[in-house]
Amino acid sequence: MPELWTDRELDQAIADQPAGPALSPAARAKAAAAMEAAFTAELTPSPRRTRLVAAAAVVAAVAGGLFAVQAIDGDAPAASADASLALAASNTLGTPDAPLAEGQYRYLARQAWDMSFATTATDKPLAVLIHSARETWVPADRAEEWLRRDTTHGWTWMVGDEALARAEGDNGLLGSLRRTSADQRGACGDFPDDNGELGGTPDDGKPCAERRGSWDSPAPAFLDALPRDPAALYSDLIAEADGVPATALYLATGVLASPDATPPLRAAVYEALTRLPGLETTDNAANLDGRVGTALGVAHSALRYEIIIDPGTGLLIGDRTVLLDPDADPYYAGLAEGTPIGFSSVTIAVAPDQGAVP
Template sequence: MNITLEPTDDRVASMRRSVLSRIAEAEPAVDTAAAVRPAARSGRRRLGLLGVGVVAIAGVLVVSNLAGAGGRQQSAVAEVLHRSALAAVATSDPVVPPGRFLRVTTTAVTSKTSGDVSYLARAQDDLFVPADRSQDWVWVRGASTPFRTFGPASAAAAAEASPGEAELLRAPAGGFYSRPSDSSEAAFAKLPRDPRALLADIHERTVGQGNSVDEAAFGFIADELTDGLAPADLRAALYEAAALIPGVTIEDGHATLDGSTGVAIGRTDPEGNTRDELIVDPDTGALVGQREVLLRAEVGLPAGTVIGWTSKTTSVVASAPAGGTVNGVFDTRGCTVTGPDEFQC
């Protein structure tokens, strides 16, 4: 269905009022017992480029999808994500002047297992994206250090673990580890902005991943949003696509992650033992972060533990660190590149 709306100030304000009133009517009960975190789904962070938001998409998204949500809980989720989508396209992306860099700082906590015990480790990355995105990007990958332990055996395992290895990478257009960026401007242009078409595209991209097509799609959306580099119109479409995934619920109306608060939108896969959550700020359209909650006790971790989370902040800075190589530690070790993300050491 093609809908064309003129995104006037009055129309945007009217849509905001409509969405806010529906949220108030459909506000679900909040489960505040859940803890906090989301783990990276691969050893490689997805990387991308900022673009220019298209305000006109706000009207299309809100009008075309509000009627499609099924059930009170699904409707409440849709309202929050619609509101986030509307705010995303109404908020300007950071402007990076020539010679400066967009700095994306990502803090991630992940679970580590040693034998039959586990602990949590924390790391921080800084990505520097130049105003001219064909030039060198710089990626400072921090070493992981123990963050939380669970009893004496867990503490001992954390103390005995080898410190994580820090890396400094530099690559034209973000082609780290000898792989073209899969979130480049060209890659973003290939992703549909219509939410249903976008979800179908994501399903094709994630065939065979995860425990189910819905889990894989939710994870793809979470990763794409967490990078902090998708343009505003794509972020809005990703929020709308997430609202179309079955089983997505509101888990916490006031979830706090790394000092910021938002609404936790979660999904539990029947075949898994974790609940994946996106924490969004519907007022700004920003993704606060993602987290992963353990449902049943496992390898020394109690049920309800947030076994991982990721948050990010962005800023514009005057310079990026000097040095770095395309393949980071693989270059340091003298490894041979055998393919994208593949090395013989």
């Protein structure tokens, strides 16, 4: 029989893993395949509460060490989506948001790794994960000045490499990969480089206090108007998503990631999502900041969109997009089934001053 490790032994082994260099495409594909196998394999129950390392313990460095998958408990199968959401709904009620004192700002940070694709002059595929961050400082009075900081930190090759791109051309891919950082300021979140009327659709030109926002960018008035009854809330959500479950899950993240969403509203969103067709749970996923959470996802076409929730607090801590069918589009050429092609982490905190990182 394969050797069995206790939880403590395996946790220590995971903690001891070095970050390591960026993986080659072949190694990355192998790691992604192992990760997918760990998520989907049927594990033989053990009489002891242990983790079966040979069958399920995977510590995969995907995209240069950016994403870690922790071991799945050998005799603790993935909880149902309903059970995961019920736990999140219960625990978020006990996680109140910190109030803002005078002079403080609500701090929102989204770290993202998004794939960009191109082909060489001889049609060889190229793909990179671009690491960017958007930090926003929101004052207690939304009509006052906000600060938004957009930063491009770098990129990691997923398919091909820089030598191939320079030898055969890259259709402008490398030219777009620059490390940049830019600050913008604007009252009520109206930033100079944003297109369209002040406020954006559906609030074009409205005063700050009258803006509602939308599912993916909600203002307090929008959140206040949402029903707290889970059935009614789900009805509104799925209608906005035109009946597409993956779109509904994506739209729900706009509310769950809002610093203005109250714990009762977050709980109602989780309860509403129990009605979402095809929603599945994957245990022991990790978001980009290394915070471990529960991933809940819906498949749509060639992809599975997932949100990641901290089960202890019920807070959204990130999302990811996983490739299910590499043959569905030339965009995915060179990638293995099960490869995560996009990740993000979400942080909400209180900053002592504008521009200060908590």
